[in-house]
Amino acid sequence: MEDETEITVPHSRSRLRKIVRLLAVFVLIWFLAAYLIVPFAWDRYAEHHPAFDDSPRITETSDHHPGDPLNVGLVGSLDQVEQIFKAAKWYPAAALGVRSDLEIAADSVLSRPDDEAPVSSLYLFGRKEDLAFEQPVGDNPRHRHHVRLWKMDRESTSGRTQWIGSAVYDERVGLSHTTGQITHVTAPDVDVERDYLFECLEKTGELASHSIDYGFHKQLEGKNGGGDPWHTDGNLFIGVIAEDVP
Template sequence: MTIGRTILALAAAALSALPGLAAAEPFDKTLLGAPQSASKGDITVSVAVPGAKEVEGIFGLPMIEKGIQPVHIEIANKGSTPLWYMPITTDETYFSPAEVAYRFHDRLEPDRSVENAKRVEDMAIRMSVAPGATVSGFVFTHLETGLKFVTVGMLNGGNEVDFRFIVPVPGPAYAAPPLDTVGFLARQTPEEVDLPTLRARIEALPCCTTDASGSRNGDPLNLVVIGPGIDTIFPFVDRGWHLTEPLDIHSAVDTAKSFLVGTQYETSPVSPLYLFGRQQDIALQKARGSINERNHMRFWLTPLTYQGLKVWVGQISRDIGVELTDKSWYLTTHKIGPEVDFDRDYVLQDMLKAGAVAHFGYAKGVGVSTDADPRVNLTNDPYVTDGLRLVLMLTDDGGLVTGADSLEWEKLPLPAE
């Protein structure tokens, strides 16, 4: 038994003594909208994400204005083993009930503040679910609109069981395809290929993104991800990647504020880049210390499929600063780090750590760019690369890092002596 499984088993054993407590829910259930449900064996999970107006109707507090998005979860345990829900699987940096209540603390109305705190606490979901019990309540996550990728993970007898949902949420759509993913994917005429053809087609893809006219090259297309449609995004969300906000006046102002103050902006927008005559289909970012520092990716769906899985081609780079500019209406631009291979291989490490990699390898197609003769992107930031694309075939099995097989394609060049 691995150390991880030992810890899970001990936690599950400790939970066997805990009662399955159901949170009180004194609100109109119709405010939740239509929940999504799924079952695995003796466990059924339902999820709903109410909009801003509905959240205020439920709690009497404008949580969405504070960037807090309550997600309603119901877990029915018909088995003989206690369950333990882990909110960290839904949002790695979720808010505690006390933290939520404190954001609405009013020194001039202490009684009301106490009432608010009790209401939030009472309506928070309990983590333990006894055999035969049903538990429901809210977990308080960070705000996302358009689409929300929701994972509900729990311990069950020493093993982890995950349920995943893609929920439409009122508000501006973040940088992802519409929820009508069936229609979105259907517009891509699929071409099923075998492994040798897959490699050839990956290597034949354009080297780089372009501007809207297609006349200038931008950042290198240094990443290929293969997985089950839009569900491919879940391992990234699990590792703290966020969909980015649309680039509009609101997000441009917030970006400028974060730049001036030096704060973190977890969903800051990315500028549009082009491939196949269209902007990125999905944009993700992982914020670091401040708006100046983030990793960000753009993905485009290709018409290729391999063993029924969708093939996405993408671009990843690391922002190392923000600059004011007069070359765009939103007045700011990020400066990328020149060693884009560093960022490419960060994604491999990230997905290995997530236990999401079935196979990985490298393919040609980007072209070499050296210190002596670097290429530049659309904002004239220079970059160097060994010219290879990382190819990731993802799995939702949650296997160990040692379970990832290497595709014997291209070898990474050794450092020069």
């Protein structure tokens, strides 16, 4: 019996070491492909395919995929925008990175709430979003309401700051269909999230007016940077924050 034990234990340990090495190699290959090789390949592809150029109606990812469609606009100062979202119980979102990718994956698995769960960066006017807000749903960051906002170069006719943005609902955490990176999978009906956001803003009592730019979008469906489909009625909701909001 002693001879059998002496032979079996080293064999089991050797097998375990092989499995660990294989897992480590797999994780390394996935990391290199998702975060280095695929984004670089898309950069090269986009250089030769003008169809991936930024659109004034649709955002863009860092690797030049079409992003989420724009569907909301606000008029008001930076302080007023931050104030109305605070009153609406939407929280500032952190920036996304490799470390936060893993943190949000762990939070999702363990069902840990996170009011400041990160959002990936999208681009418009050649820069990433100026502001991002979110509202968690339940105790798990897999699903949440969120919006990204960009400050526009031109002011309103009354000389106030204008913002345009994209409100989209995150259904779950998964892998991007295009890069394999950890990301949120978004709900296809972006109008539902647009409507919900303005319902929250209206309830604060801090909106002076709410109008609709009908037919803002001519393209009514598509896929975002993660490969998730979206569709819209094409309308842009615009809210003017009351000037007496601090």
